[in-house]
Ligand SMILES: NC(=O)c1ccc[n+]([C@@H]2O[C@H](COP(=O)([O-])OP(=O)(O)OC[C@H]3O[C@@H](n4cnc5c(N)ncnc54)[C@H](O)[C@@H]3O)[C@@H](O)[C@H]2O)c1
């Protein structure tokens with residue numbers, strides 16, 4: 539497979555950095571330029587060999603690039619696309635790792651209308667609550683899924699090239715419509731993050747919050763790990779996937795009302811049935827994933 543000559547990361551954090559490391563490991567990239575706004579983060583990225591060169595200037599960085607990965611919070615991507623548009627060589631592939639896809643597809647159309655044949659929107663379904671270049675890991679995408687949502691204008695050869703690169707990072711690639719993607723990930727990624735933030739704030743609102751946190755153990759840890767995720771990233775996701783997310787949050791509020799009613803009524807059988815349905819489905823999911 540032909541290596542990438544010059545990869546530019548627009549956003550040098552967990553996702554961009556892990557993509558660069560994975561391609562470096564299989565010797566499929568010759569030169570990695572990291573673009574960012576935080577000099578300490580970029581210096582750390584060079585130190586950790588995540589990138590070879592750092593700059594704050596996205597436009598200068600993409601000159602002569604053959605692959606650009608947008609890996610900032612999704613709310614930053616439009617301005618970055620606009621900035622790089624005049625400087626992209628024809629044929630330079632532009633992809634992204636954003637967690638929402640309808641908004642990013644619209645941004646590609648709006649900002650890179652002459653370049654769409656080489657634009658491949660994507661989303662690696664792997665990550666963590668950590669952020670920044672220091673959080674980048676070699677094996678992050680190993681055995682994980684990546685969803686691509688190519689545009690009608692995307693050249694199938696561009697999609698095939700991005701798919702092959704993700705496969706070389708160890709990922710299993712799926713293709714989906716952007717609207718379906720956003721619906722699915724509202725339910726299984728975006729909603730649980732917002733619930734974790736809400737739950738955490740519920741505990742913090744108690745007068746004895748410090749004591750609660752002092753005694754919190756593994757149940758709390760498992761439920762709240764993702765509440766430590768980056769607030770800017772999740773604000774942008776909530777705004778971008780607002781309508782699907784609101785639908786799911788409202789269904790969840792209805793479920794909570796149902797739990798409240800069962801507890802208020804001391805409905806033993808109702809509770810057992812309600813909890814058993816969830817427990818059975820969660821155990822089956824865990825077994826399938828093992
Ligand atoms: N964290 C996850 O679990 C995860 C998983 C899959 C996809 N994603 C998506 O990947 C993208 C990146 O997330 P991450 O976890 O790598 O975040 P991160 O915070 O680790 O990295 C993002 C980097 O972008 C930089 N940045 C922000 N605005 C910028 C701008 N205008 N110009 C240049 N650099 C800028 C930040 O300083 C930071 O270093 C997001 O769109 C997110 O939705 C995240």
Ligand SMILES: O=C(O)C(=O)C[C@]1(C(=O)O)C=C[C@@H](O)C=C1
Pocket residue numbers: 636637662663664665666667668726727728764
């Ligand atoms: O492991 C985590 O901390 C994650 O939140 C990863 C996770 C997810 O919800 O599964 C978060 C956002 C992404 O867009 C993809 C993956």
